Amino acid sequence: MNTTHAAFLFFADDWGRHPSSAQYLAREFAKFYPVAWVNTIGMRCPRMDGYTLRRGMEKVIQWLRPARFVRKPNDVHVLNPVQIPDWRSPYSRRINCGLIARDLTKYLHERKRRVIGISTLPLPWEWQHNLAVDAWVYYCVDNFxxxxxxxxxxxxxxxxxxxxxxxxxxxxxxxxxxxxxxxxRASYLLPHGIDLECWTNGQILGKKVNYDIPHPCVMWWGLIDERIDWDWINYASRALPDFHFIFVGRMLYVPPAILRTKNVHLMGHVDPCKLPALSRSADVLMMPYIDAPVTRAMQPLKMLEYLASGRPIVARRLPALEKWRGLVSLVADKYAFANAIEQARAQAASLEERTERLQYLRSHTWEAKAQQFLCWLRQHGLIQ
Structure with a gap:
């Protein structure tokens, strides 16, 4: 393989739909190599509900657009191949493979480069063997x-x-x-990083932004789905009736009983660049995941963002969070969760703790993570 003239294809969920580690890495890779991002269909089975209808309309609008560049901060070419919204049927998988291959052929024809495919998803085997990719890299971010x-x-x-x-x-x-x-197989460990410049500048600008957030406020941001322990939220919202539990992000699932709870609020999606300013409105940040194989395997992207906010953090005790137990209140049940929130509100982070957080974050930027990733690619002869 001619590794001097390499190009990268990232296969993941839709670009810009919500923050992801792969997007940060793609931007960093684009400083040195051509990078294209392939928007894929979701892996969930389509259902007859409002979310599926809205998501379907988003994809149709997306498919009608030409391929585009993301020009800030680095050029990433975003491809929107038309696909059948079905991950399971052998016929759909083959058809989707052909549709994606057609779009990739058009994109790659003018570039004359060897192609390295990086996927965060366990792609259908038909794609793995039939797309114009010279070498595959599995960037494993979850146990899907x-x-x-x-x-x-x-x-x-x-x-x-x-x-x-x-x-x-x-x-x-x-x-x-x-x-x-x-x-x-052996793998390399690469925990998530942070865009520290964004968080530092965003919090400074956030001093001039006034969000209409009720206080005291316990905040979450990220995908809102079944991985949240809603029993914890139900208990804590009743045990702490003066606290307001704010959820920021796209909503996939919320129990009906929670929707009727007066001190639980859903803000919807917020542009990631506004999160640093929004975090200033929080009294406590929470991470009430369920204890399950899917959560024990993950590395929450929001963890470093929570640390950068300087706010007290209360989270479920999970393997990936143990190394931060000196900076985060880790709890194992809903009673400890409610108690820790009440205590955290009165305990602002000390100067020593804020300094410790900042020192850790400075060595875990996305730039540093991308350089380590590229180093492994060189070691395996995929790039020079």
Whole structure:
């Protein structure tokens, strides 16, 4: 393979739909190599509900647009291949492979470069073998086979095949590294990073922004779905009736009883660049995940953002969070969760703690993470 003239194809969920580690890495890679991002269909089974209808309309509008560049801060070419919204049917998988291959051929024809495919998803095996990719890299960010609402057996089979095929495997948590090791492959550990400049500047600008947030406020941001322990929220919202529980992000699932709770508020999606300013409105930040295989395997992207906010943090005790137990209040049940929130409100982070947080974050920027990733690619002969 001619590694001097390499190009990268990232396969993941839609660009810009919500923050992801792959998007940060793609921007950093684009400083040195041509990078294209392939928007894929979701892995959830379509349902007859409002979310599926809205999501379907988003994809149709997306497909009608030409390929585009993301010009700030670096050029990333975003491709929107038309696809059938079905991850399971063998016929749909083959058809989608052909549709994606057609769009990739058009994009790659003028570039004359060897192509390295990096996927955060366990792609269908038909794609793995038939797309114009010279070498595959598996960037394992989650154990999707354990996600609620997904076809676990199918995703597990696709992942096993992808792990055998990949030239390089990078995982974001120790649990995921162990998961990959159980299938006979070694992987590199690369925990998530942070855009520290964005958070530092965003908080300074945030002093001039006034969000209409009720206080005392316990805040969450990220995807709102079944991985949140809603029993904890139900208990804490009743045990702490003066506190307001604010959820920021796209909503996939919220129990009806929670929607009727007066001190639980759903703000909807907020542009990620506004999160640093919004974080100034929080009295406490929370991470009430369920304790399940899917959450024990993940490395929450929001963790470093929470640390950068300078706010007190209360979170479920999970393997990926143990190393921050000196900076985060880790709890194991809903009673401790409510108590920790009440205590955290009265305990602002000390100067020593804020300094410790900042020192850690400075060594875990996305620029540093991307350089480490590129180093592994060089070691495996994929780039020069």
């Amino acid at each position: 086979a354990e996600w609620p609402g997904l076809d676990g057996s199918l995703l597990r089979a696709d992942e096993e095949h992808f792990i055998r095929l990949a030239r390089l495997i990078v995982a974001v948590s120790e649990v995921l590294c162990q998961h990959i090791s159980s299938m006979g």
